[in-house]
Amino acid sequence: MKSIKKEYSNGEVTVVYEPDLCIHSGVCFKGLPQVFQPGTRPWVKMQGGSTQEIINQISRCPSRALSFYMNSPEKTEEEKGPTKALETGRKVEVLENGPLMVEGPITLVRANGKREAMEEVCYFCRCGSSKNKPFCDGSHEELGFKE
Structure with a gap:
């Protein structure tokens, strides 16, 4: 359909x-x-x-x-050329061999339900080794994280 x-x-x-x-x-x-x-x-x-x-x-x-x-x-x-939609105020970018970069404003809802307003750019861990989850702390570099 x-x-x-x-x-x-x-x-x-x-x-x-x-x-x-x-x-x-x-x-x-x-x-x-x-x-x-x-x-x-x-x-x-x-x-x-x-x-x-x-x-x-x-x-x-x-x-x-x-x-x-x-x-x-x-x-x-x-x-x-082909028509492309523009970003509507938010952007999520996968950084090569690194974190997800998210441009705000967004609302982060933690596992416990706590909500936080994120006004600026924030970086979310993809490697799983961050000691500051859900945010990236650079652990992917010493881990040698590759996609």
Whole structure:
């Protein structure tokens, strides 16, 4: 079964909606009701907000049913190449033979349920030898950790 994707654009940014992922939390329309209007067609009114407001609201979507990519109208389709979604405020990068680098803001939920706001970049251990888990302490280097 093919999943549905709908796109809405203001020329500068294109919003991608994947209804199969949506959990109907209401975060989108509660935060930016002039853009996100369920029950109307089309339900995304791109002229209702600035590009930055739309991007900021999409980054709050808990299910990731909403994403976006920036348009490049100055380039031809041939020059653009394949369309790629841009990061929506968070980034996880696997560092070669090292930790996972996570750019915040994120919420870290520990095994005991304690929640911590991580505003900056943090590095998570992948080798299992850190003495400061879940964070990396550089133990992978002396261990000779390789992927």
